[in-house]
Amino acid sequence: MSVPDKQELIELFEYARPRVIQSMELRHCPHAGFYNPVDERCNFCHQGMECIWMNQNDELVDLEQKSLEELKQQLLIAVDFVDSSLSPHHLSRRKCQCDNCNWLRKVQETLARLS
Numbered sequence: 485m486s487v488p489d490k491q492e493l494i495e496l497f498e499y500a501r502p503r504v505i506q507s508m509e510l511r512h513c514p515h516a517g518f519y520n521p522v523d524e525r526c527n528f529c530h531q532g533m534e535c536i537w538m539n540q541n542d543e544l545v546d547l548e549q550k551s552l553e554e555l556k557q558q559l560l561i562a563v564d565f566v567d568s569s570l571s572p573h574h575l576s577r578r579k580c581q582c583d584n585c586n587w588l589r590k591v592q593e594t595l596a597r598l599s
């Protein structure tokens with residue numbers, strides 16, 4: 485797999501990060517949404533897996549080091565987060581032109597092209 489493919493996927497992460505953070509309820513989080521394996525509060529947190537995702541994919545992580553398969557996997561997880569934070573209004577996605585729906589379409593197109 486060539487590097488340009490990876491670069492294309494990594495660009496999609498840029499958009500995903502703030503969306504994933506937005507989909508979290510951070511008022512009570514002591515770590516601003518970043519999973520901390522040594523804080524036991526994180527183990528009992530009612531939030532989903534978004535913080536773990538952020539921990540593995542934030543801008544401090546060198547995504548270039550991940551394999552193409554790994555990048556695809558992580559993107560699909562992000563798609564789930566964004567998808568589940570959208571209201572039913574967005575479900576007819578072909579018509580919806582909001583940023584989220586445009587991004588979801590772009591991820592799907594890119595993954596389909598690279599697979």
Ligand SMILES: [Zn+2]
Pocket residue numbers: 573574580581582583584585586
């Ligand atoms: Zn939409």
